Amino acid sequence: MTPSATLEAHALTKRYRRTTAVDDLSFRVRPGVVTGFLGPNGAGKSTTLRLFLGLDRPTRGAATVGGLRLAETPRAMRVVGAMLDARAVHPRRTATDHLLAVARAGGVHRRRVPEVLGLVGLADAAHRPAGELSLGMQQRLGIATALVGDPGVVILDEPLNGLDPEGIRWARTLMRDLASEGRTVLFSSHLMGEMELTADHLVVVHHGRLLADQPLTAFVAERTTRRVRARSPERERLAAALDRAGVTTRVDPVAADALDVTGTTTDEVGRIAATTGVALAELTDVRDSLEEVFLAMTAARKDAA
Amino acid sequence: MDLLASEWIKARSVRGTWLLAVSTVVVTAVVGLLGVSALLPEWRTALPADLDPVAVGLKGVLVGQVLVACLGAQLVTGEYATGQIVTTLTVAPRRTALLAAKTAVAALIATATAVVTVVVAHAASQGALAAAGLPSADLGDPATVRALLCATAYLVLTAVLGVGFGTLTRSSAGTLAIVVTVALLVPALAPGLPGAVGDLAASYWPTTAGQASYTRDGIGVLSPVGGLAVMAVFTLWTTVAAAATLRARDA
Numbered sequence: 001m002t003p004s005a006t007l008e009a010h011a012l013t014k015r016y017r018r019t020t021a022v023d024d025l026s027f028r029v030r031p032g033v034v035t036g037f038l039g040p041n042g043a044g045k046s047t048t049l050r051l052f053l054g055l056d057r058p059t060r061g062a063a064t065v066g067g068l069r070l071a072e073t074p075r076a077m078r079v080v081g082a083m084l085d086a087r088a089v090h091p092r093r094t095a096t097d098h099l100l101a102v103a104r105a106g107g108v109h110r111r112r113v114p115e116v117l118g119l120v121g122l123a124d125a126a127h128r129p130a131g132e133l134s135l136g137m138q139q140r141l142g143i144a145t146a147l148v149g150d151p152g153v154v155i156l157d158e159p160l161n162g163l164d165p166e167g168i169r170w171a172r173t174l175m176r177d178l179a180s181e182g183r184t185v186l187f188s189s190h191l192m193g194e195m196e197l198t199a200d201h202l203v204v205v206h207h208g209r210l211l212a213d214q215p216l217t218a219f220v221a222e223r224t225t226r227r228v229r230a231r232s233p234e235r236e237r238l239a240a241a242l243d244r245a246g247v248t249t250r251v252d253p254v255a256a257d258a259l260d261v262t263g264t265t266t267d268e269v270g271r272i273a274a275t276t277g278v279a280l281a282e283l284t285d286v287r288d289s290l291e292e293v294f295l296a297m298t299a300a301r302k303d304a305a
Numbered sequence: 306m307d308l309l310a311s312e313w314i315k316a317r318s319v320r321g322t323w324l325l326a327v328s329t330v331v332v333t334a335v336v337g338l339l340g341v342s343a344l345l346p347e348w349r350t351a352l353p354a355d356l357d358p359v360a361v362g363l364k365g366v367l368v369g370q371v372l373v374a375c376l377g378a379q380l381v382t383g384e385y386a387t388g389q390i391v392t393t394l395t396v397a398p399r400r401t402a403l404l405a406a407k408t409a410v411a412a413l414i415a416t417a418t419a420v421v422t423v424v425v426a427h428a429a430s431q432g433a434l435a436a437a438g439l440p441s442a443d444l445g446d447p448a449t450v451r452a453l454l455c456a457t458a459y460l461v462l463t464a465v466l467g468v469g470f471g472t473l474t475r476s477s478a479g480t481l482a483i484v485v486t487v488a489l490l491v492p493a494l495a496p497g498l499p500g501a502v503g504d505l506a507a508s509y510w511p512t513t514a515g516q517a518s519y520t521r522d523g524i525g526v527l528s529p530v531g532g533l534a535v536m537a538v539f540t541l542w543t544t545v546a547a548a549a550t551l552r553a554r555d556a
């Protein structure tokens with residue numbers, strides 16, 4: 001493995017004719033952690049990745065890998081490995097030939113091809129044309145393409161698409177392993193649950209602008225409204241007692257015995273229930289999921305815009 | 306060297322490459338034979354005084370050039386059609402070197418294809434002419450050898466031209482349209498234009514000039530080798546334009 005490098009976007013801007021796809025974006029992606037790249041469709045994620053890979057030229061600013069543009073980087077393939085679209089393979093070319101061509105272009109020994117095919121679990125499909133592989137297998141071939149050069153920086157655009165649950169679990173473990181080996185790992189996904197399970201750090205973009213660049217736990221904690229969920233056969237009495245204590249409650253319209261309580265803790269609700277003499281069936285600390293935080297955040301931006 | 310190997314793997318691992326190569330040989334030979342057979346019914350009465358048996362036998366190059374240009378083009382356009390270009394440009398960010406490797410691989414495959422094409426087309430057509438009792442080419446004649454070499458070189462240049470057009474258009478259909486226009490339509494129509502424009506086109510249009518290189522006397526004011534040189538210069542400029550475009554353009 002080549003020493004890993006930091007990805008850096010510096011005042012990165014990309015305009016296509018009339019639309020601004022990426023607008024003054026500055027952030028860093030560091031080695032050793034899995035960074036999730038989050039944003040709704042059309043937020044500028046793919047454009048940003050294309051700029052990092054030197055496929056498109058920024059209108060202003062710079063996208064660098066270890067301080068260099070990719071085109072200036074010697075042995076680029078050993079520095080960065082990327083998958084932008086797993087289906088972007090000639091359908092008649094076999095998995096082995098595809099990887100062989102990629103390996104040779106980067107000066108990597110052909111020995112690496114069977115090795116990387118084994119790594120992604122495609123050893124049995126080595127001589128099948130890419131067009132005949134299932135969506136999940138194509139995804140694995142795409143990930144293999146990114147890993148051929150044993151790069152220090154791995155960029156994966158929607159790596160979980162088309163994978164079955166077992167495959168998703170595999171990809172998650174793979175990304176975590178790559179990061180724990182000290183590599184820089186940047187991936188995007190619209191599957192928030194998976195993002196939440198996989199990423200340590202988040203870079204969030206919306207309308208081409210940076211919304212957040214912080215650890216995932218901090219991102220969720222800062223934007224979540226903590227609340228307590230309580231269930232009781234005597235819901236009305238519990239609600240009345242909580243009201244007297246000056247706590248906001250909301251009756252769950254679906255579950256007949258449930259209350260959502262904001263602005264307090266489970267300890268406090270438990271104590272009030274005990275002093276009131278109300279039996280509790282459930283008392284839970286609730287936090288918003290990443291998905292809820294993200295949707296609330298982008299919806300708020302939409303209103304503002 | 307690595308890029309060259311990579312491009313060779315890509316070219317050889319797709320059936321289209323070999324299909325186009327074989328088609329070039331077969332179609333060129335068959336069209337050449339058709340040209341010969343067109344002479345047969347009337348030869349006793351109206352055999353052209355300046356019959357050039359080598360050129361007649363190589364008539365098929367007119368069609369073969371389109372196929373060999375497509376062979377060159379699809380080394381590039383195939384990548385755009387499938388999206389593979391994104392991976393290619395990521396692992397080989399030096400775009401001029403990439404185009405050079407693709408051009409070299411195209412020239413290599415085209416050279417092999419062109420040698421076989423010219424040998425087969427020539428052997429078949431001269432055999433047919435001789436069998437019919439018509440005058441056929443003499444391989445001992447330096448002019449014949451020169452014509453055969455020039456035809457081979459012309460086909461190789463056309464393949465390289467295909468790589469250039471493929472890079473500029475990023476599309477197989479676009480390339481085909483340009484090749485048919487440049488190699489067939491303009492040479493057929495432009496000489497009919499009035500005055501100097503028509504005269505100029507009749508001699509100096511690159512593919513017209515290139516096709517003159519495999520006739521005995523050349524066409525118009527250009528010598529056969531001069532014709533090939535015009536074609537070579539045009540191919541070079543197209544390749545330079547393609548390299549500049551590839552470097553400047555977003556992938």
